[in-house]
Amino acid sequence: MKRLLAFILLTLNCAAVFAQAADRPEMADTFRSSGKIYVVVAVVVIIFVGLAIYLFSIDRRLRKIEKDK
Amino acid sequence: MNTILSIASAFYRFLQRQMTKMWWKVLAVIFIIYTLIAGFLMGVPDKFILNETIRNLYFHVPMWMAMLSVFVMSVFYSIKYLGSGQEKDDLAAVECVNTGLLFYTLGLITGMMWAKYTWGAYWSGDPKQNSAAIAFLLYCAYLVLRNSIDEEQKRAKISAIYNIFAFPIMIVLIFVLPRMTDSLHPGSGGNPAFGKYDLDGRMRAVFYPAMLGWSFLAVWIATIRYRIRLIEHKNNSL
Known part of the structure; x- marks a missing residue:
């Protein structure tokens, strides 16, 4: 495949x-x-996934704080 | 009038309910990852001068769409504040503007970058660029005005009214006036932006998800800022 x-x-x-x-x-x-463009795409996607995970974790922490209130 | 009000309040409740939900955040991330991959790898129309930079359409224009989404929400909450007088609506409006200004800046900078390689200069005094700069100052003035008033209710009311008036002026400055004169920017002087002629099916398949994805992301950041602001506000008023 x-x-x-x-x-x-x-x-x-x-x-x-x-x-x-x-x-x-x-x-x-x-x-x-040449195929090497995929490397750039991978890097950009990794950066964005990192940022997204970071945003999700901020969101989760915030929810925890809101629940404690 | 009553139907408009009831639709607005239903929408308001919907926003409040969905704010902490996960689905649209996941959707935003999936859309953006898709556009990052497809935006680089899918084929684009061959154009002189633009060349490969046509792909900027997937990244530069969604910044403005994201800005527009949070600004629209900000106006919505400002109107809501004038009706309800609840402090939290005012806080939602201001955090939407804060997030919108972030995407505004990103849109301006990416636009300058794109302009350098297609128009020949970062800033060429183009009508689109100039009026975008003026509208930027308009929103900076909103924050300055807001921060210069100490009394909370007065501040909320005045900034809500200012915000409601700033929005249509911003729309006219950025999206209407440059189109009525000759401008280098696509969509000016009577030519449709990447419309009928340039935007083919391949580009649409990436462009629309990009618009949606970045708009959701902007709203997400705005809701996070709003929720932090709400907690700060509660702590301060104790």
Whole structure:
């Protein structure tokens, strides 16, 4: 399943590269096809998940304080 | 008139009930994580000048939507305060404005960043930028006005009225006036923002969840601030 997914993704990316003609706007197709963009996405998602967990924990602590009142 | 009032008070009770609930917070986080992943990986239309920065649409515009959501809630609570005279409605209004200003700042800074690489300068005195700056000062004035009045009821009443008037002026400044003149910003000079022509289905699939997700997140932060403020207020009045 993983291999199939990787295969599909790679083929799609190749298609994007081949589709790029000379007179078209410069897009980051090659950047994405190199695969390394996933690292950036992972970092951004980790940061946001961290922030979200932090917000949830603040929310929980607050609820506890509200209950004590 | 009565139906409007009853709808408003039903909405008010709904907000109060859902404030400590989990579902919409989880929804906000899921939406934003989805937009972070899909926003970077999904395809976007190829455009000159914009290039890949078109993806900023998923992150810059939702800041304004988030700001708008909490400001609308703030106006709602200000009106509610004028009707009920309850201190907690005033506190809700001010914390909504505080959170809104955070997202306002983020929207301005991300807009400047985007402008640098598409318009050529961080600040080019564009109508959209200038009126956004003026509206920012308008809301800063709200906080200054609020903090300059010592008597609690007077402060709450005056700042509620100010807030109700500041909101439509902010809307006109940011969303109406720049559109009536020539501006670099999309949506100006009669051209629809990333509307009919630019925003294709792929972008919509990321853009709308982003708007929703960040709005919920802003409301969430506002409710946390409000609940802290409420406890502080109780402690102070003891």
